[in-house]
Amino acid sequence: MRVTEKGQVTIPKPIRDKLGIGPGSEVAFVDRGDNVVVLEARSGPASDSAPKSFEEWADSVAGTLDLGGMTTDEYMEWLRGPRDDLDSH
Template sequence: MRVTTKGQVTIPKEIRDRMGIGPGSEVEFVPTEEGARLVAVNENLSEKEAARRFKDALDRMEGTLDLGGMTTDEYMEWSRGPREDLDLD
């Protein structure tokens, strides 16, 4: 990606679509140790549009987590550790 003489870059369509960036959207470049991260600034979205974007994000994530055959309860215990507030004796 090349920076123009005006300091502009073109965000690839795939990334714009994935992040819900359209004409008039605001974005920020946030410095990281690796370089910079593109962040879409939260917009005042309608509840319907926010729900659609959330569903689209969930759809993109579907099937990306391999639990290695663990059940949901087993995974939750693995990720959080055993619950000490429950008396299971």
């Protein structure tokens, strides 16, 4: 995607459709280290846009963690370090 002189880019239609972004919508850019995530910015008080349940929150962040090809166990070991309480045999 090319950035214009004004710093503008066009969000592809499939992404706009997926996020429900239309003319006049607000978006938020979230810095995630090596990546930037585009989110639909919901209007209204914070409590209106907050997930109503854990499941709703989990659905909203599903697919946003890139484990770099690691399995869940490999990721947990990388995150926590090796477990000293397990025998190596």
